[in-house]
Amino acid sequence: MNTRRNWKKGDLGQIMALLLVVLPTLAFSVTLIISYWRVMQADYRIKLVANLAADYVNEQTDTRDINSSSEYTTFINVASNLCPSDSNLTYTSGNYNGDKGIISITIKYTTPDTLAYLKNKELATKIETYSFHDQNLTAIFTCE
Numbered sequence: 225m226n227t228r229r230n231w232k233k234g235d236l237g238q239i240m241a242l243l244l245v246v247l248p249t250l251a252f253s254v255t256l257i258i259s260y261w262r263v264m265q266a267d268y269r270i271k272l273v274a275n276l277a278a279d280y281v282n283e284q285t286d287t288r289d290i291n292s293s294s295e296y297t298t299f300i301n302v303a304s305n306l307c308p309s310d311s312n313l314t315y316t317s318g319n320y321n322g323d324k325g326i327i328s329i330t331i332k333y334t335t336p337d338t339l340a341y342l343k344n345k346e347l348a349t350k351i352e353t354y355s356f357h358d359q360n361l362t363a364i365f366t367c368e
Contacts, residue, residue, distance in 0.1 A: 266308035287361040307367035319362040333367040
């Protein structure tokens, strides 16, 4: 049986269009959606870390020395488990000259090189809360 006779004019063009346009577009779309989903999961996790950090800092009676309290190691271990991509939480900087009674926490994270289209993008989330102990602090933590 000769399959060449069963082909109609234009069939080869449809196959080429499928191979050259549709499949690469589909591959790009799937890769982009997976990368976007991973970034949204990382964003969700740093929001959890921000809430945990705000609770921890708000419990401190003196925010000038938050990393020397006995609970600091426990807080860092728990928060590091929430950081995306098995990264660790580090206390980057703190400023105590802000508004009295306001605690402002910023968590930063940079997406890994393994993401196809969204690699090396910096994500950050900020949370502000009133201090239970009338302290003030503007702190930056980094999941790295």
